[in-house]
Amino acid sequence: MSERIDPNKVPKRRLYTGEEIPALGIGTFGSDKYGPEEVSQAVYGAVKGGYRLIDGAAVYQNEDRIGEMLQKLYVEGVVTRKELFITSKVWNDSHRQVEASCRKSLADLKTDYIDLYFVHWPFPNYHAPGCDGDSRNPDSKPFSVEEFMDTWRQCEELVDKGLVRYIGMSNMTIPKLEAVLPLCRIQPAALELECHPSFQQQELFDYAVSHHMQPIGYCPLGSPSRPERDRTPEDVADTQLPEIVEIARAHGVHPVLICLKWAVQRGQIPIPFSVKEPQYLSNLRCITEDPLTEEEMARIAGADKNCRLVKGQVFLWPGASDWQDLWDLDGTITK
Numbered sequence: 001m002s003e004r005i006d007p008n009k010v011p012k013r014r015l016y017t018g019e020e021i022p023a024l025g026i027g028t029f030g031s032d033k034y035g036p037e038e039v040s041q042a043v044y045g046a047v048k049g050g051y052r053l054i055d056g057a058a059v060y061q062n063e064d065r066i067g068e069m070l071q072k073l074y075v076e077g078v079v080t081r082k083e084l085f086i087t088s089k090v091w092n093d094s095h096r097q098v099e100a101s102c103r104k105s106l107a108d109l110k111t112d113y114i115d116l117y118f119v120h121w122p123f124p125n126y127h128a129p130g131c132d133g134d135s136r137n138p139d140s141k142p143f144s145v146e147e148f149m150d151t152w153r154q155c156e157e158l159v160d161k162g163l164v165r166y167i168g169m170s171n172m173t174i175p176k177l178e179a180v181l182p183l184c185r186i187q188p189a190a191l192e193l194e195c196h197p198s199f200q201q202q203e204l205f206d207y208a209v210s211h212h213m214q215p216i217g218y219c220p221l222g223s224p225s226r227p228e229r230d231r232t233p234e235d236v237a238d239t240q241l242p243e244i245v246e247i248a249r250a251h252g253v254h255p256v257l258i259c260l261k262w263a264v265q266r267g268q269i270p271i272p273f274s275v276k277e278p279q280y281l282s283n284l285r286c287i288t289e290d291p292l293t294e295e296e297m298a299r300i301a302g303a304d305k306n307c308r309l310v311k312g313q314v315f316l317w318p319g320a321s322d323w324q325d326l327w328d329l330d331g332t333i334t335k
């Protein structure tokens with residue numbers, strides 16, 4: 001086994017309660033390319049290697065295998081449940097049965113509680129795992145504050161019942177947050193959002209921080225293995241941005257590691273995915289050594305291309321014009 005990274009050396013982020021959690025975690029979405037076996041093996045190796053935060057979701061269809069690997073890690077004495085920070089997410093087809101979905105994730109993960117439970121998307125719009133980009137569900141609807149709050153109330157009840165410790169939102173926009181935050185009884189602890197050098201979402205990032213939501217950045221490496229439905233010819237590869245390539249050369253490391261150093265130093269929690277041990281270990285190690293300079297951070301801040309990769313077009317409702325409708329670009333909730 002390769003060198004382990006001491007979890008105490010991994011930088012931490014503070015949630016609104018004051019609790020500290022790791023500043024980087026491992027993603028578990030196999031992008032329709034890596035199956036549950038490979039992903040769960042990676043989680044096993046990652047925890048052995050020093051990871052303590054695992055980003056999961058029911059729709060990734062691998063929580064049962066990950067649960068088995070977690071059991072193995074406890075039995076082998078590698079880690080205790082309390083030392084881990086495990087997230088899961090309710091999928092769009094379960095917004096009216098959140099507790100049932102959460103209980104399924106709990107059973108699959110073989111745990112009594114989930115640390116942070118997200119509403120994965122703010123729409124109840126379902127698409128089958130593995131579908132193509134043109135696939136549409138005729139029952140899809142635009143965002144509704146009432147329906148979202150009904151889902152959020154169910155999440156709040158999970159906290160009341162002790163099934164989850166924190167709740168969070170994902171794939172939100174400022175107009176949607178403006179509408180729902182005043183109605184929340186329990187503060188969302190985190191906002192999961194797409195975040196990488198070519199798509200920094202500075203305004204949404206700042207909004208989350210100022211509302212005490214920890215940003216968790218998905219696709220932190222620009223998701224080079226993302227499904228076909230999330231690819232367009234205009235997409236920019238973060239690892240080919242001249243700023244990233246030159247800084248990587250100066251540090252003598254792979255460009256993805258510059259994306260991760262930048263993410264952690266900026267303040268989001270990146271959740272890079274990899275099933276390859278040298279990759280996932282170097283992803284964690286890189287944030288414990290050789291930080292970027294202020295000048296390098298400023299250079300990367302200037303490299304934003306507003307290049308959203310996960311456009312979400314499969315969630316569009318009848319009558320919507322295009323994927324931009326999901327993201328409220330004119331500053332109001334698109335109906």
Ligand SMILES: NC(=O)c1ccc[n+]([C@@H]2O[C@H](COP(=O)([O-])OP(=O)(O)OC[C@H]3O[C@@H](n4cnc5c(N)ncnc54)[C@H](OP(=O)(O)O)[C@@H]3O)[C@@H](O)[C@H]2O)c1
Binds near residue numbers: 029170218221257310
């Ligand atoms: N909330 C949401 O709606 C949402 C949406 C998307 C993702 N997520 C979460 O975010 C996580 C990360 O996003 P992602 O998996 O799409 O993309 P990502 O982490 O940006 O990219 C993952 C890919 O990068 C490559 N890679 C990883 N480490 C590397 C290294 N050290 N050197 C070179 N290449 C490396 C691997 O490609 P190869 O496979 O080619 O080796 C890997 O498959 C997901 O797993 C999931 O947990 C959440």
